[in-house]
Amino acid sequence: MLSLMRLKMLRIGTAKDVASIAIAKKEDKNDHLDAVAKKDAVIAAGITLRAMAKGGKFAVKNEDKSAHAVNGEAASAVGKTLSTLIIAIRNTVDSGLRTINEALATVKQEDKSAKLLYLQIQQLVYNSKELVKGKYK
Known part of the structure; x- marks a missing residue:
């Protein structure tokens, strides 16, 4: 304690x-x-809700009003927990996709550079051949 x-x-x-x-x-x-504390909080909230539930229902007094109130609060807590998890998953996926997009952009840029270099070399070879033809004819 x-x-x-x-x-x-x-x-x-x-x-x-x-x-x-x-x-x-x-x-x-x-x-x-920090991210670890947030993740731990979300997981612990889910575990707590599961521990509070008994047979899929929350233990309350036999009064109908109490049962509805507790079940409503539990449903709200579960909804908030799921929303938090969905946001965390979306953020993780977005981050991964952003990384992939950056990598693809780099590859495309390198590919364009390689293609440009190849075309320049081809042009030099062609010009050299033309020069040799003209010089030795």
Whole structure:
């Protein structure tokens, strides 16, 4: 358990696990998390929701209102978790595609340079042949 003193000093930028993220103070200008902490938070949220569920339903009192409220909150949490995962996946795919696009652009540029060099060499060879023909005729 974290001591009360450490809890007061804990900031979200220094949080290393989900429990720390949950209790950390939000800093006004520096409330970002590193990528590992974000990934851990998303995974932990999914594990927590799964642990709370019992037979696909959340354990609540026998009151219908409570059951609907808890299930609604759980559905909202699952939706947010899935949205976060989708964004993370899209960002990863976009990054990979950007890298591939840059590599292809480099290859195309090199290919154009090689083709241009080849054409220049061909022209030099042709000019040399013409020069030799004219000189020795």
